[in-house]
Amino acid sequence: MSMSAISRKLGTMVLMGVPAIIGGGIVYYAFGNYTAVIAYEVILGVAALGFISR
Numbered sequence: 283m284s285m286s287a288i289s290r291k292l293g294t295m296v297l298m299g300v301p302a303i304i305g306g307g308i309v310y311y312a313f314g315n316y317t318a319v320i321a322y323e324v325i326l327g328v329a330a331l332g333f334i335s336r
Contacts, residue, residue, distance in 0.1 A: 298329075298330040298333075301326060302326055306319050306322060309322045
């Protein structure tokens, strides 16, 4: 695996951290429980793994 591929994958993970933090707060505010936040984080994690595995 080339260095640019590793950098791209790390950059994608960092970029997914922003929606995880901000979006998690918005989801908690909207629904008022952590079950919805966990579901949101799992969906976001699956999306991140989909981008990285490509």
